[in-house]
Amino acid sequence: MTDDLPPEVTALIDAVQYEERGEFPVEQGYVWTSCASVENGNPLFWDAAVADAVTDGPIAPPTMLSVWFRPHHWAPDRTEQALPLQVHFDLKERFGLPEAVMTDNTIVFHEPVRPGDLLRTHQILRSVSGPKTTKLGTGRFWVIDVEYFNQRDDLVGVESYTGFGYRRGE
Amino acid sequence: MILTDVREGSVLPTLRYDVTATTIVVGALAARDWRPMHHDHDFAVNRNGTRDIFMNTPNQAAWFERYITDWTGPLGRLGRMKFRMKGSVFPGDTMSLEATVQAITVDGVDCGWVELLVSLTVDDDLKTDCTARVAIPTDPDDNPWRRRGDQWQP
Numbered sequence: 521m522t523d524d525l526p527p528e529v530t531a532l533i534d535a536v537q538y539e540e541r542g543e544f545p546v547e548q549g550y551v552w553t554s555c556a557s558v559e560n561g562n563p564l565f566w567d568a569a570v571a572d573a574v575t576d577g578p579i580a581p582p583t584m585l586s587v588w589f590r591p592h593h594w595a596p597d598r599t600e601q602a603l604p605l606q607v608h609f610d611l612k613e614r615f616g617l618p619e620a621v622m623t624d625n626t627i628v629f630h631e632p633v634r635p636g637d638l639l640r641t642h643q644i645l646r647s648v649s650g651p652k653t654t655k656l657g658t659g660r661f662w663v664i665d666v667e668y669f670n671q672r673d674d675l676v677g678v679e680s681y682t683g684f685g686y687r688r689g690e
Numbered sequence: 691m692i693l694t695d696v697r698e699g700s701v702l703p704t705l706r707y708d709v710t711a712t713t714i715v716v717g718a719l720a721a722r723d724w725r726p727m728h729h730d731h732d733f734a735v736n737r738n739g740t741r742d743i744f745m746n747t748p749n750q751a752a753w754f755e756r757y758i759t760d761w762t763g764p765l766g767r768l769g770r771m772k773f774r775m776k777g778s779v780f781p782g783d784t785m786s787l788e789a790t791v792q793a794i795t796v797d798g799v800d801c802g803w804v805e806l807l808v809s810l811t812v813d814d815d816l817k818t819d820c821t822a823r824v825a826i827p828t829d830p831d832d833n834p835w836r837r838r839g840d841q842w843q844p
Contacts, residue, residue, distance in 0.1 A: 557720035560756035564764045575835045583751040590722035626772040
C-alpha cells in the first residue's frame, strides 16, 4: 500500500465488505457441468459409492468455491447489474480504470462443500498499489480476500485475488 | 498412491489438450462467468486488446485440479493452490500441463503433503504457473478427507 491513496480507499483496507449469501444452494448439476468442462473423471464426483466411502457423501470440486457466488446473468426486479468480486469493480470505478485483469489467485481449501450447502461470503480489500505501468497499460494492483462459510459457519475456503486495473496505453 | 510412493523431483505425466472456442466458452459458463471477454470475440479483441477470447481464471483452476487429482486419485485432497497468470490461453492453442514434486512433508498432525510446481504452457511459452499443496494418504488406512478442524492445516 502506498500513501497516495485517497482516504476513503485507505479506510477500506482490512474492512469486511459485501457480506452475502449464495443465490442458490450448491447443486449437483453444476458439479457435473464443471467436471465436464475440464474432462475431470474423478470418481468422487461421478460415483456415489466412491463419494460415500471417501468423503461421506457427494462433494463439489474444491476449485468451484467461487462458482456458488456468481450472480445469475439476469434476475427479475434487479435494477443494477450485479457483479461478482464487487470490490474489484469498485476500485476500477474509483480510480477510473476501464480495463482489468486478474494476475494472481491463491485458494485455501477447508471443509468440503457439498450439494445442498448454502454458502455465505464476504470480501476484504487487503492492499492497493501506487500507479504502475505494464505492457497492458497504466493502473494499479490490488489484493482482495474472499472468505467463504457454509450454513454451519464452518470456513470452507479463502480466495485471494490480485487484480490489475488499467487504462490501455495510447 | 500413498506418501511413500512419491519422490522429490518426480515429474508427473504431461496432459496435452487442444483448446477450442468451445473449451473457453464451456469453461466460462461452467464457472458462471458471463463476462464477454470469455465468449465474445469482438469484445475481447476490440475492448480488451487480446487476440481472441481467452480462458478465465476459475476454469484454469479447474484444469489444475483435474490434472493434480488425475495423478493422486480420489484420496488426494487439495489444501492450497496459488497460481499466477503470465499469458492467456486462446482457441487454437494446445496447452500442456506439467508438474514436478517440489517437497514431501508430514505436518504436526500427521497429515502427508506433497508440494507441486505445475505449469501450463503453450508451445513452451509459460502461461500460468501454479504451486499446489495436496494431501495424500500416509498409509493404506489413511484418508485425508476424514480430517476436520485442527486436524486439517492446509
